Amino acid sequence: MGAPTAGARLLTVALWSGRFAAAPAQELWDLTVDLATDGQLWREDLAVNRAHAHMLAACGILAPAVAAALECALDQVEEELAGGRFVFVDSDEDVHMAVERRLTELAGDAGRAVHAGRSRNDQVATDFRLWCRGAAARLTAGLDRLSGALLDQVDRAGAALAPGYTHLQPAQPVTLGLVLLAHVAAFDRDAGRLAAAAERADECPLGAGALATSTLPLDPAATARELGFARPFGNSIDAVAARDFALELLAAAAIAAVHLSRLGEEVVLWATDEFGFVALDDAWSTGSSMMPQKKNPDVAELARATAGRVQGALVALLTVNKGLPLSYNRDLQEDKAITLTAVRRLELALAGMAGLIAGCSFRLDRLEQRAAAAGAAATDLAERLVAEGVPFRLAHERIGALVGRLAAAHRGLAEVTAEELAAVHPCLAGCSGSWLSARACVDRRRLPGGPHPEAVAAAAAEARARIARRTTKETR
Amino acid sequence: MGAPTAGARLLTVALWSGRFAAAPAQELWDLTVDLATDGQLWREDLAVNRAHAHMLAACGILAPAVAAALECALDQVEEELAGGRFVFVDSDEDVHMAVERRLTELAGDAGRAVHAGRSRNDQVATDFRLWCRGAAARLTAGLDRLSGALLDQVDRAGAALAPGYTHLQPAQPVTLGLVLLAHVAAFDRDAGRLAAAAERADECPLGAGALATSTLPLDPAATARELGFARPFGNSIDAVAARDFALELLAAAAIAAVHLSRLGEEVVLWATDEFGFVALDDAWSTGSSMMPQKKNPDVAELARATAGRVQGALVALLTVNKGLPLSYNRDLQEDKAITLTAVRRLELALAGMAGLIAGCSFRLDRLEQRAAAAGAAATDLAERLVAEGVPFRLAHERIGALVGRLAAAHRGLAEVTAEELAAVHPCLAGCSGSWLSARACVDRRRLPGGPHPEAVAAAAAEARARIARRTTKETR
C-alpha cells in the first residue's frame, strides 16, 4: 500500500466530519496510519464483527435478514483476507475501517449497520485482547517445545556427570540432567506467567463504546461468551483506557526472554572449543569454508539478543502509558506495533532454540572430565565431620587447613592418603580415593531437586507431566 | 559504618582462604559490600536462621543443647537488631556474616554450627524471597488503601455528573463514580499481579546449598513449611540462580506505578485552575506565601514520577540477569539494592496518594458544568434512529448533518427544536430539551460497568468486597 492521495485522505476525513475544511496532511497520515501492523489483526477483527453482529441480532437491533446478509459478507471478507486477495484502498485508515468498507460494498446497508452500539475504542481493545490471548498461547507452546527438547536430552544423558558452576568457576560436580532441568524449571514458571497474563486479560471490552457504553439494549455478556472471554468489562472507561493486559504479556515475555538469554549464553559457552561441552548440528549453526572446525552458534546468539528486543518493547509500552490521563488517548495506538514485533521475535527465538537443542550432541567425556575438576569433596569431608558433631565452621576450617597443606605441597585433594585424613579426624579414615570422586559426590546428594540421577529422573517426569497438562488444556 | 581497615578486611578474607596472600583491596570492598542495603533484610535472615536451626535439630544434626543455645542467642540478636543496638564491625561483609559472627560471640560453638548444610547462595535467595513476599503484601495493602480512599469518594459523590474524556477532549458525560472506579479497577488487577508474583515465588531455596544440595540428611520440606513457603525448591541450580521472583514483583510494581502515574496525572490536571475539578487539602499539598491561591500537587507529581523509578529498577534487574550463565554469579547481588529502593518508593507514593485522595474535595458544580459540554446527545439521537432500524452509518450521517447545519448557524445541539428533530425522523420528535441533557444521557446508559449511578454503586460494592476478601486472606 502506497501513501494515499489527498483525495483519498479527504474521503477518510468524511468519516470524521463534513465540517472539516481541509484533508489531513500527508505527514499526519504517515504518522497515524500503520496498516502493516494492524492488518495482522484481521482474524481477530472478523471474529469481533461476527460476535457483535450475532449479539445485535439476538437483541433485536439487527433484523434477521440483515444479520444473514452480514454473515454472508463476513464469510466473503474472510475468504479474501485468508487468500491474500483482499484489496486495501488508499482511504483505509486501519483494518477495522477496511473491513467495514468492504462489508458495505458487499452487503450495502447490512455493512452500514454493523457498527451499531460500538466504537473503535472498544472494538480495537477487544481485537487486541484476543490477539494477546493467542500470543500467550503461542509463546507457551514455544516454551514447551523448547522444554521438550531439553527433556529429551535429559532422557538421553541426564545422569552423566557435569560440572556445576558458580561465578563461571567449577564449584561442584552435578549431573547434566540437573543443569538442563534448571532451565526447564525457569521456562515452566514463564509459562505460568503467560497463563496468568492471559487470564487477567480475560475481560471483553465490547459494549464499552467510546468510553460510556451505549443507549442500545446490548448484551455484552453474550459477545464476551461467544469470543471466549470469561466476562464482560467491569468499567467502561477502564475497558478502553487500560493496556495492562499487553504490559503483563510483555513483562512475562521479557522475563522468559531473559531466561532464554541465559540458556543462549550457556550454549555459546558450551559450544566453544575451550569448554567443548556440545557439538551443534549443521542445520542449526553457520560455518566457514575456510575454517571447517568453526561452527557459529548464531541461533543461540540471536536468542540471547532477544532479551534486548522484548525488554525494549516492555519499556516502550510502559513509557507510552506513563502519565496518560484516562480514557483513550491516541498514544495507545502504539501498543500494537510494539507488542507484535516483540512477540514475533520471541516466537522465532524459541523455535530456533528448540531446534538447536534438539539437534545438539553433548560431549559426555568432556563434561565428566570437567566435573572431576569441580571438587565438592572438600565440602563432603567437612559435612562428614559435621555428622560427627563438629560445629560446621570448625569442620570447614580443619578441612580448609588440610586442603591448604596439600596445595602448598602441590597436591590435590584427590591425592590425600587415608592416614592424612584419619589424622584430621578418625571418622575420615575411609574417605580417600573413590570416596572423593565426582560420582561419589553426586551419589551422596540424594535430596529431591538435587543432582542425583534418581532425583533428576523424577524431576524430568514431573516437568513432562506439567507440560502435558498445559497442552491438554490448550487443545481442549 | 565507615570503610574497614585493611586488617579488618584481612580478617574477612580468612573466611575465604588461609592461602590468600593479600587483603582484598579497598576498592573491591567498596564495590562488593553494601550493608546499608542487605542490613534491611535482618528480620528475614533471623527467621531463616531459626527455621534452619530447628530443622537441623529435628534431623539430629544439631544436638538439643546446641539448638537451645542457638535459640537463645537468636533471641538476643533479634533484640539487639530490633532495638538498634546491634553493632556491626568492620569485617562484616554482609548481614548474614554479621549475624553468624554475633551468634558465635554469644553462643560459641552453637553459633559455629548453624551454617551446616547451608551456603550463602541458598541462604541469601531464601532471605530475599521472604522479603519479596512481604513486599508484595505491603504493596497490596498500599493499593487497597488507595482504592479505599477512592471508594470513599465514590460513596460521597459517585452519582455526580462528570465529563468523560478521550484525547483529553470531553467526549461523553459520565459520573464521577465511573471515573474513580476506572482507577480502582486497574489497582485491583495490580493487586492480582502482586499476589501471583508472591505465589510463584513460594518455593524455598534452603537445602540447595551452593548449587548442588548437601550430603547431610536435611529436610528442606520442614524449613519450607516453617517459613510459610508452599514447597521446597524443585531444582537446586535454579534455586540459587533464578531471580524471576524479584523480576515478576518489579514487573507487577512497574505496571502498578504506571497506573498510579495515570491517576497522578489526572489529579494534577483536576487541581489546575483551568480544570478546577478538585481542591486539595492543605496537609497534602505545598503552597506559596506569595500566591495564596496556589496549591502545588507535589504528592501527585511524585506519584507520577514513581513510574520512572520502578520501571528503571525493572530494567536494571532484567539487564543484570540478561545473558548470565547458571548458577550463581556475583552480578545477582545487585538484586537487593535495585528492588528495595523501588519498592520503598512505590510504598511511599501509594501512601501519599491515598492521603491526597482521602483529603481532597471534588467541585461537583464544575464537574457538572463540564459534563454538559461533553455532548453524548448526538450519539444518543443516532442510536435512537438505529433502534428504529436505520443502519448505523446512515443514522450517524444524518445526525452529523443536523449537527453540522446547527453549527453553521452557531447553534449547539441543545438548542435544536422538536420540529427540526422531527424533520430528520419522526421518532426524534420528543428528543429535544431535557432529553438532550447530560443527566438524561447518563440515565439512558444502564449497562453494568457503565456510568449509571446504580451501576456505579454496584461496581463500588463489588470492589469493596474484593478488597475485603484480600484483607481477610492477608491477616489470616
Place this chain on the structure above:
Amino acid sequence: MGAPTAGARLLTVALWSGRFAAAPAQELWDLTVDLATDGQLWREDLAVNRAHAHMLAACGILAPAVAAALECALDQVEEELAGGRFVFVDSDEDVHMAVERRLTELAGDAGRAVHAGRSRNDQVATDFRLWCRGAAARLTAGLDRLSGALLDQVDRAGAALAPGYTHLQPAQPVTLGLVLLAHVAAFDRDAGRLAAAAERADECPLGAGALATSTLPLDPAATARELGFARPFGNSIDAVAARDFALELLAAAAIAAVHLSRLGEEVVLWATDEFGFVALDDAWSTGSSMMPQKKNPDVAELARATAGRVQGALVALLTVNKGLPLSYNRDLQEDKAITLTAVRRLELALAGMAGLIAGCSFRLDRLEQRAAAAGAAATDLAERLVAEGVPFRLAHERIGALVGRLAAAHRGLAEVTAEELAAVHPCLAGCSGSWLSARACVDRRRLPGGPHPEAVAAAAAEARARIARRTTKETR
C-alpha cells in the same frame, strides 16, 4: 519475499561450507534473515562497494578492466534498486549477498572479485555507520523544521502575555515567546547531541576485515576519504565489535523524543477546552462529525508516545550489547531493526509536530487572561523592598503577611490600595494598580533569556542564526 525453499537455503550454505551435511533449518532462516530491514541499507551498501572497488583498483588489486566492469555493474544494480526492479531471490541471506550475487550475474569474475580484502563484518559496520550519519542529519533537519515552526509563531505573537507554570499551576506571567523558545532551546541541544554522535561515529571500519585486517596492501584511508569519513578505524577488533555509534545516536534521539513529548503534552493541554490556548488546524487534527467542536490532537499524542518508542529502542540495543565478549557476535545483527524503526518513528513525529505547530492559532486573549492570574506581583513587591535593603526573607515575610490579610478579606493583591502598600513600607506607595499588572511584571524583567519582548526577540534571532549555521553546514 517468501521463505526460501530448503534448496535455496542449501545454496546459501554453499557460501559457508561445502562440508555442511544439512541445509539450515527453516527456523534458523526465519530467525536470522531480515531482508525487510537490511534491504533499507542498499544505498549505503552500493556506496561502500564503489569505494572499496575504487580503492582495490588504485592499490593494484583489481585490474583496470575489472574495475571498469564492476563500476558498470554497480550502476546497473543501483538503477534496479532505485527503480524497484531489483529481484531478490530465495537464497539472498541479506542485502550484501544479494548485491554481490547480482554483480556476479552482471559482470562475472568482476563481481566475484569485489569482496577481496573485506569481510561481512567490516562491510556491515561501514554500511550501518553511513546510515546512522544520514539518520542524524535527517533528524537534525526535522528538529530544525519544528524549531522553525515555533520561531514563526514567536515572530507572530512572541510578545503576547502568557501564564508561566510550575507544578502546572500558574506561577508568573511571561510571554508566549519565552514559552515557545524554551522548547526551541531544548531542540537546539538535541541537534548538538546528534551532531556529536555523527562526529564520534566518523571512523570507517573498512579494512578491518573479519576482525584482524588483511594481508592485502589495502588503503583504508582512501575508502574512508571517499565515503566521507574523517578517518579509518583505529582498532580492527573495535571496528567490527563496537556499536556505541548507534547507541549514541539512539540516546540523542531518545532525549530529543522526551523533549518532543513535553511539547506534545503542552499542545494536548493547550488544545483542551479547559486551557483553550490554541486552536488546531483541521489538516492536523482529527474530529468527530457528532461533536463538531471536538478536535483531537492525535499528532501531539503520537509525538508524545514517540518517547516510548525511541527509549524502548535505546534499551533494546543497550541490553543486546550488555556483556557481549569481543569481537563480532551475531547478537549485533539486531542493531538495525531496532535503530531503523525508532529513527523512522521520530522522523515522522517531528514532521507531524512541525506541521501541527505551523498550522495552529494561539488564542492570545485567553493566554493574556490566564497570565493575569499568574501573580508575580507579590514577588515584585518583595524585590522592591530588597532593593531598599530589606533582607529577602523579611521582605518575603512582610509581603506574604499583606497577601494573607487581603486573602482573609477575600481580596486579591490587585485590589490593594496605595495606602495599604505604603503602610508596609514607604517605598511601595507607588506600587498599586497598573504597577501590579501582568504586563508591568513582564516589563520589569529585562534580563537576557527572560520574558521581556526584547529579550525574546533577541533570543529568537540567535536561535534562527544557529539553525542557519547548521543548515549551511549540512548542505555544504
Place this chain on the structure above:
Amino acid sequence: MGAPTAGARLLTVALWSGRFAAAPAQELWDLTVDLATDGQLWREDLAVNRAHAHMLAACGILAPAVAAALECALDQVEEELAGGRFVFVDSDEDVHMAVERRLTELAGDAGRAVHAGRSRNDQVATDFRLWCRGAAARLTAGLDRLSGALLDQVDRAGAALAPGYTHLQPAQPVTLGLVLLAHVAAFDRDAGRLAAAAERADECPLGAGALATSTLPLDPAATARELGFARPFGNSIDAVAARDFALELLAAAAIAAVHLSRLGEEVVLWATDEFGFVALDDAWSTGSSMMPQKKNPDVAELARATAGRVQGALVALLTVNKGLPLSYNRDLQEDKAITLTAVRRLELALAGMAGLIAGCSFRLDRLEQRAAAAGAAATDLAERLVAEGVPFRLAHERIGALVGRLAAAHRGLAEVTAEELAAVHPCLAGCSGSWLSARACVDRRRLPGGPHPEAVAAAAAEARARIARRTTKETR
C-alpha cells in the same frame, strides 16, 4: 535524621504560607524529603551561595558589611559540613533550606538576605549541574585509570599472540595488545561523550528564578563566570525545566557501563579454567578455602552488572521526564537520587576494574596456544591468490576445497605439503610450514589499527597521548 515531628513540619510549612491550616502529613514528608540524597550536594550548594552573594554585593543589592558577614558564615558552615559537625534539624526540608537556616543562625539578617533574586528552582538546577560536571570529570578519570591499567598490560605483553574471536569461536590470531586496545578505544569514546555532556551542560541557571527571572538588577554572567560555567542561561523557563544535562550524562555513563560489561565478561571468561588466559590477583578476587584453585572474579561480575544499574537509572530519568509540561514540576526532584546512585556505582566499578586489570597476569603460553587454533592461514592463502589476480570468490572457493579435502582426511591446514599447495596454484608453493603459523599470519597484517606489534605499539602511544591531553586539561 529521623522523621520530623508534626511541629517541625509545621515550622517548615511556615516557609510556604501562613495561611495553611494544617501541617503537612507525615506521608507527604516521607515522600518528598530526601536529605540523604540532596545532602550530598552541599559542596555545590555552598559554591552557589558564595557566587550568588558575591554577585549581589557587586550589583549593590547586598551592602558590603552584609556580604562580609555572609562570607564569614559560609566559611563556618563549610567547616561544619566538611567536618561532619553540621547538625540537620527536623524541619530541614532539603540541604538548601538547611544551609540558609544555619547562615541565618550564624549571621542573622545577612543569612536572611542571601536568597534575594533567587528561587529554589534555579538554585537546585545550578547545584545539580555543578555536581554533574564534577561527576563527568570523576568518571572520565576513572575510565582513564582503567585504560591506563590496560595500557600497562599492553606495554608488558602487547606483542604476544592471542586468539581473536567472532561468535566466541577463535577466528584469527591477533596480538594481546590489539585485544586490550579494543577496550581502550571504546573507553576513549566514552570519555569523549562525558566531555560533550559536561560541555553542553555548561550553562548557569542562576538568575532564572522560579521561571521568569527577577526584577532585581542581577548579573547572571558574573555568577556563571565565578562558578566556571561557559555562559548564563539562554531561556529562563528552560533553565529550570530542562534535565537533559543529566540525561546526557547518564546516557554517556550507560554506554560506558555497557563497554565495561563487555570487558567484565571477557575477564570472567579469561579467568575460567577452560579459557585459562589470566590469573587474578588475590587482592582483587574472592576465593574458597575448600577449593583453593577457585578464584572468583567478583569485581568483573559486579562491573558487568553495573550496566544494568546505570541503564536502569537512564530509563528512570527518561521516563520521569516523559510528557512533563514546562516548567518545573516536582517530578524532577527524583533526578538526584537516580543520578547520584548510578554515578557512584559506575565510579566504584571503574575503580574496581582498574585494580583488577592492573593486578592480573596474562598466561601468554595459553594465549599463544589458542592463537594457533584460530587459523587465519586459509584466508591468507586465498588472499595470496587474489594478489595473483584470482577473483576473490574463486580464490576462496579453491582454498575452501583444499581445506575440505584435508579435513576429510583428518588433517589440518598446518599439515599441508608444498606440493599440495603448488597443485592449487604455483604461487602457493612456498606457503607451507612456518608461512602458515599464527605468528606469520600476524606479521603479514601490517595495517595501522591491526594486530601487528608495531601497529599495536603505535596505537598504544596514541592512546596514552590522548589520556595525557585530557588529564592536563582537567588539572588546568
